[in-house]
Amino acid sequence: MSSLPSQPASAIDVSGVYAAYQRQPVLEDIHLSLPSGRWTAIVGPNGAGKSTLFHVLTGSMKPLRGRVTAFGQAIEHHRKAGRIAYMAQREAIEWDFPISVWETVMSARYGHMRQDAWWRRLLPARWHSSRHRDAVEKALNDVDMLAYAERPIGALSGGQKKRVLLARALAQEASILLLDEPLAGVDPPSERLILDVLKREREAGRTIVMVTHDMPGARRYVDHVVLINRFIRGEGAPDEMLSDSKLAELAVSSIANSPADVGRVRLPAFASKE
Numbered sequence: 234m235s236s237l238p239s240q241p242a243s244a245i246d247v248s249g250v251y252a253a254y255q256r257q258p259v260l261e262d263i264h265l266s267l268p269s270g271r272w273t274a275i276v277g278p279n280g281a282g283k284s285t286l287f288h289v290l291t292g293s294m295k296p297l298r299g300r301v302t303a304f305g306q307a308i309e310h311h312r313k314a315g316r317i318a319y320m321a322q323r324e325a326i327e328w329d330f331p332i333s334v335w336e337t338v339m340s341a342r343y344g345h346m347r348q349d350a351w352w353r354r355l356l357p358a359r360w361h362s363s364r365h366r367d368a369v370e371k372a373l374n375d376v377d378m379l380a381y382a383e384r385p386i387g388a389l390s391g392g393q394k395k396r397v398l399l400a401r402a403l404a405q406e407a408s409i410l411l412l413d414e415p416l417a418g419v420d421p422p423s424e425r426l427i428l429d430v431l432k433r434e435r436e437a438g439r440t441i442v443m444v445t446h447d448m449p450g451a452r453r454y455v456d457h458v459v460l461i462n463r464f465i466r467g468e469g470a471p472d473e474m475l476s477d478s479k480l481a482e483l484a485v486s487s488i489a490n491s492p493a494d495v496g497r498v499r500l501p502a503f504a505s506k507e
C-alpha cells in the first residue's frame with residue numbers, strides 16, 4: 234500500500250448530500266472525496282445509512298440536496314455508460330428464476346453488448362462475442378465459481394450466491410466497483426479469496442468502495458476508510474480510522490442516532506430550497 238502515490242485524484246465526489254425516507258433523515262451533510270484507484274471501506278453500525286449512501290452513489294436514489302459526481306461528471310452519465318458496477322447487499326435478484334450462474338454473470342455484459350454489431354445481439358447467448366465470454370469466464374474463475382457455471386442460481390449456497398454476485402460486478406469491467414458487504418456470510422477461505430481478488434482489481438487501477446463490518450480485513454487490505462453514522466464521522470488512513478478509540482466514538486455516535494434523537498432532527502432544513 235505504501236507504494237501508491239500519496240495524493241490521488243478523486244473518483245467520486247459527494248458534496249452536501251442529504252437523504253431521507255418518508256422525511257426521516259438518514260444522511261446529513263455528506264461531503265466525501267473517494268480516491269481514484271484506491272480501495273475505500275465504508276464503516277458504520279447497522280442502520281447508519283451505508284446502503285443508502287450507495288443508492289445515492291449509483292443514482293438509484295435522488296438526494297434531497299447535494300451533488301454526486303464521478304471523475305468530475307454527473308454520476309448518471311457514468312452509470313449509463315456502465316463505468317460503475319454495483320453489488321447490492323440484498324440483491325434484487327429472483328433466485329428461483331431458472332437462470333444459470335453463467336447467464337447471471339453474463340448479464341453484466343449487456344451494457345457492453347450495445348457496442349456490438351446489431352446482428353450479433355440477436356444471436357443466442359452461446360454465440361456472444363468471445364470478449365464477453367472471456368470476461369465472464371475470468372470473473373467466475375476469480376471467485377472460484379467456474380465449476381458451477383451451468384448450475385441454476387437457485388441451487389447455490391448463500392456464500393456461493395455472494396461470490397456469483399461479485400463475479401457479476403467484476404465481469405462488468407467497470408472503473409468503479411461499489412460493493413455492499415461483499416464479505417458478509419462467506420466462510421474464512423472465501424473471504425480471503427474475495428479480498429485477494431479485490432486487491433488485484435485495485436492494483437489493476439480500479440476504484441473500490443466497499444461497505445464492511447470486517448475490521449481485521451479492512452485494516453489489512455484497504456487504503457482509505459470512511460466512518461459514517463448519518464453524518465461522516467471520520468475519513469482517513471485505516472490505522473487511524475480503525476483504532477479502538479475511533480471505533481468506540483463511532484459506537485457512541487450510534488447512541489446519539491437512536492430513535493429518540495430522530496425527533497430532534499432539523500427536518501425544516503430538508504424542505505427548504507437551496
Ligand SMILES: Nc1ncnc2c1ncn2[C@@H]1O[C@H](COP(=O)(O)OP(=O)(O)OP(=O)(O)O)[C@@H](O)[C@H]1O
Pocket residue numbers: 254255259277278279280281282283284285286322
Ligand atoms: N426503503 C426504506 N424505507 C424507509 N426506511 C428505510 C428504507 N431503507 C432503509 N431505511 C432506514 O434507513 C436507515 C439506514 O438504512 P441503511 O440500509 O442505509 O443502513 P446500513 O448502514 O446499510 O445498515 P446495515 O449495516 O444494517 O445494512 C435505517 O434506519 C433503515 O431502517
